[in-house]
Amino acid sequence: MRNHVLAAAALLVVWAGGTQAAPPPNAVRPPGKHAEDTCTACHMGLDEARLRTPAQLTDSDIHHTQGITCAGCHGGDPTSEDATIAMSPTRGFVGKFTHQAIPDMCGSCHSDAAFMLRYAPNIPTDQLQQYRTSKHGLALAKGDTNVAVCSSCHGAHGVRQVSDGRSPVYPTHIVDTCGRCHSNRSLMTPYGIKGDEVEEYKRSVHYASLTKKNDLSAPTCKSCHGAHGATPPGVSSVSNVCGTCHPTQRERFDLSPHKDAFAALQQPACESCHSNHEIVHPTDTWIGVGEKQVCGSCHSAGDAGADAALAISSALASATNAIASAQLRVGRVQRAGMLMDDADVKLEDAHQALVLAQVEIHTVNPARVEGQTRAVLGGTGAAEKLAAAAEAEIRYRRTGLFISLAVIALAMVALILKVRSMER
Amino acid sequence: MRLLDALWKALDERLELTPLVEFVQHKEVPQHRHSWAYYFGGLTLFFFGVQVATGILLLLYYRPTAEAAFESVQFIVTRVPFGWLIRSVHSWSANLMILAAFAHMFSVYFLRSYGKPRELTWWSGFVLLLLAMGFGFSGYLLPWNTLSFFATRVGTDMVSKVPLVGGWLLKFLRGGEDVTGATLTRFFGFHVAVLPMITAALLGVHLALIQRQGMHIPEGLEEEAARRKPLRFVPNFMMREGVVWLVGLAALAALAAFFPWELGAKADPFASAPAGIKPEWYFLFMFETLKLLPAHVLGVEGELLGLGAFSLAGLVWFLVPVLDSGSRLGPRGRAFFLLGWLALAYIVCFTLASFAGVFK
Numbered sequence: 001m002r003n004h005v006l007a008a009a010a011l012l013v014v015w016a017g018g019t020q021a022a023p024p025p026n027a028v029r030p031p032g033k034h035a036e037d038t039c040t041a042c043h044m045g046l047d048e049a050r051l052r053t054p055a056q057l058t059d060s061d062i063h064h065t066q067g068i069t070c071a072g073c074h075g076g077d078p079t080s081e082d083a084t085i086a087m088s089p090t091r092g093f094v095g096k097f098t099h100q101a102i103p104d105m106c107g108s109c110h111s112d113a114a115f116m117l118r119y120a121p122n123i124p125t126d127q128l129q130q131y132r133t134s135k136h137g138l139a140l141a142k143g144d145t146n147v148a149v150c151s152s153c154h155g156a157h158g159v160r161q162v163s164d165g166r167s168p169v170y171p172t173h174i175v176d177t178c179g180r181c182h183s184n185r186s187l188m189t190p191y192g193i194k195g196d197e198v199e200e201y202k203r204s205v206h207y208a209s210l211t212k213k214n215d216l217s218a219p220t221c222k223s224c225h226g227a228h229g230a231t232p233p234g235v236s237s238v239s240n241v242c243g244t245c246h247p248t249q250r251e252r253f254d255l256s257p258h259k260d261a262f263a264a265l266q267q268p269a270c271e272s273c274h275s276n277h278e279i280v281h282p283t284d285t286w287i288g289v290g291e292k293q294v295c296g297s298c299h300s301a302g303d304a305g306a307d308a309a310l311a312i313s314s315a316l317a318s319a320t321n322a323i324a325s326a327q328l329r330v331g332r333v334q335r336a337g338m339l340m341d342d343a344d345v346k347l348e349d350a351h352q353a354l355v356l357a358q359v360e361i362h363t364v365n366p367a368r369v370e371g372q373t374r375a376v377l378g379g380t381g382a383a384e385k386l387a388a389a390a391e392a393e394i395r396y397r398r399t400g401l402f403i404s405l406a407v408i409a410l411a412m413v414a415l416i417l418k419v420r421s422m423e424r
Numbered sequence: 425m426r427l428l429d430a431l432w433k434a435l436d437e438r439l440e441l442t443p444l445v446e447f448v449q450h451k452e453v454p455q456h457r458h459s460w461a462y463y464f465g466g467l468t469l470f471f472f473g474v475q476v477a478t479g480i481l482l483l484l485y486y487r488p489t490a491e492a493a494f495e496s497v498q499f500i501v502t503r504v505p506f507g508w509l510i511r512s513v514h515s516w517s518a519n520l521m522i523l524a525a526f527a528h529m530f531s532v533y534f535l536r537s538y539g540k541p542r543e544l545t546w547w548s549g550f551v552l553l554l555l556a557m558g559f560g561f562s563g564y565l566l567p568w569n570t571l572s573f574f575a576t577r578v579g580t581d582m583v584s585k586v587p588l589v590g591g592w593l594l595k596f597l598r599g600g601e602d603v604t605g606a607t608l609t610r611f612f613g614f615h616v617a618v619l620p621m622i623t624a625a626l627l628g629v630h631l632a633l634i635q636r637q638g639m640h641i642p643e644g645l646e647e648e649a650a651r652r653k654p655l656r657f658v659p660n661f662m663m664r665e666g667v668v669w670l671v672g673l674a675a676l677a678a679l680a681a682f683f684p685w686e687l688g689a690k691a692d693p694f695a696s697a698p699a700g701i702k703p704e705w706y707f708l709f710m711f712e713t714l715k716l717l718p719a720h721v722l723g724v725e726g727e728l729l730g731l732g733a734f735s736l737a738g739l740v741w742f743l744v745p746v747l748d749s750g751s752r753l754g755p756r757g758r759a760f761f762l763l764g765w766l767a768l769a770y771i772v773c774f775t776l777a778s779f780a781g782v783f784k
Contacts, residue, residue, distance in 0.1 A: 409674070
């Protein structure tokens with residue numbers, strides 16, 4: 001229960017440097033639409049769109065549907081039909097909030113665990129605290145009003161739940177929401193941000209998963225930078241961020257000599273090879289010291305790193321070729337009508353082992369990679385053996401067919417001759 | 425030989441078999457330019473025999489439950505010696521049997537062999553074709569693969585459109601609201617017990633009628649048939665029929681060896697229906713027609729209207745011996761002749777167009 005809100009009517013609360021109106025007791029009502037709300041009733045009829053639009057958006061606003069009226073944020077008395085009373089400062093009315101006041105105003109409820117428990121017990125209540133540590137919050141504290149506040153991302157009126165597909169912070173929309181500011185190069189330049197990050201991200205495998213495979217768990221801006229505490233991950237924490245979803249790769253990287261070397265060079269872990277925003281699907285051809293190969297940025301032909309890259313690349317190539325060859329052979333007998341489920345299982349095992357070999361690349365240890373590619377070759381060998389047996393079976397069946405057809409043809413000829421001799 | 429003669433004599437004394445033997449010995453098959461049509465019925469019977477033999481062999485390993493059906497067929501085609509051959513021959517023979525039955529029916533229709541006194545033969549043959557299609561529909565589900573599962577769901581759903589009894593009929597066929605293991609068990613029962621029992625009885629009647637009434641000589645060919653020496657049924661016609669059967673057997677062996685019948689993936693009732701669900705080819709003309717119909721025609725549900733039209737067409741086809749009762753090819757006979765060609769063209773065009781993907 002939010003006793004301090006409900007018990008005190010029309011009180012001004014000074015909180016964390018921001019001045020805000022506490023909602024009057026009748027500002028918080030049982031969930032549902034409230035026709036008697038004079039704010040919306042009056043504002044609906046106003047000519048000025050700036051004043052009319054907020055009232056029109058109430059039906060889609062999560063706060064309104066939960067019984068938090070306009071007065072919940074703006075104060076005033078929503079029961080009075082007299083505008084001078086309804087919007088009287090003595091009743092706690094606050095008009096338009098300043099940019100700086102918005103986080104505190106939203107936080108007055110969203111940081112109150114007891115209050116939030118009544119409406120959305122699963123929503124965290126540390127957003128304001130996180131926001132203050134974010135690049136946005138820190139800049140706002142210094143008086144920079146260009147930075148994002150709550151309403152910049154969630155909207156001011158017509159605020160929808162994050163899980164609502166129409167919300168600007170829904171996984172499929174959040175990239176464009178961040179991009180509204182972060183793709184604006186003139187706005188970003190003073191902050192040392194290039195402004196092409198969103199563009200780059202949209203070419204990434206993560207964005208493809210999100211939009212083409214509809215994988216809502218695919219990482220978006222907030223997955224790596226944080227939502228309310230948005231800040232770029234530092235060099236040392238990049239592998240922690242990526243490792244959240246790719247723990248095995250991270251674990252293998254930690255086993256590699258790259259870990260200490262990258263740390264000494266102040267070089268980010270994953271980003272050095274995979275980039276940061278434009279993370280494309282890696283291929284085995286990346287490994288090597290040639291042109292457009294990632295190892296070549298630090299290693300050159302002849303050094304130990306280049307030799308290891310060559311060994312890893314060669315092991316992966318032979319495994320990949322073995323899978324392709326076995327798939328071709330199994331596919332050929334399948335098209336001939338043979339049931340090759342066993343071979344499919346072996347090929348799937350081989351494919352899994354190849355994926356594990358590709359994970360082992362992060363150790364940069366050829367022996368570990370070769371350990372997995374041997375498993376690949378084991379799987380493809382078994383599949384090839386099954387395909388060979390199926391090929392033999394096809395030959396056997398066709399031989400049997402030709403013998404049967406010959407016997408049938410002989411029987412037919414014999415019958416025809418007999419019929420002719422009888423009917424002559 | 426003496427023992428055989430004694431055995432025959434003993435049987436003849438008790439069963440009076442001599443008249444039967446004399447009947448067979450004296451039975452003749454007329455010869456004319458359309459005598460080829462006499463072989464289709466026998467060919468259909470041959471494929472039916474193959475179905476019975478291979479079906480019994482499949483029964484030794486097949487398990488009619490949703491959990492085990494697919495795996496048992498998989499076991500048959502991969503582990504059982506010659507299981508692949510038996511299963512493939514069973515599937516191909518089923519299709520060739522329907523094809524031969526259609527050829528038989530249309531040849532009888534166009535030669536107007538359905539007329540008096542052969543109405544009962546036509547009617548029993550018509551029902552036998554429906555039973556063969558019932559065999560096909562029920563057997564299609566038995567491997568319990570994705571395609572058959574969803575095709576059965578679509579197929580059985582159509583019966584729900586039947587006025588008044590549709591809902592009951594749907595539940596009766598499915599053994600519940602949806603296609604489940606209960607449907608599989610039920611279809612298995614229809615396939616291996618109910619339909620074979622009715623078919624065997626009706627086939628007996630059909631064959632007995634043919635033997636009793638003899639082969640029909642088409643209108644206008646009486647003189648030719650009188651001029652040409654008829655074939656003795658035993659052994660001449662039977663040997664010729666044997667050649668046709670051997671052609672059928674060779675076709676079956678080649679199809680089974682070169683195009684083994686696919687098994688597909690195990691049915692997953694919770695998966696979404698795959699694209700391109702189609703029933704067996706002999707239902708395609710009806711299936712595509714029903715798909716083409718708009719949702720509502722003059723306030724009546726399109727599918728219901730389509731099913732009604734097919735039922736009416738089936739009834740007209742069934743009643744042809746009564747509706748076209750004239751012994752000579754008069755205007756009415758010519759109209760039915762044209763109707764036959766229209767029906768054949770419709771079935772062939774829709775089936776081929778469906779295979780060509782015209783209706784996608």
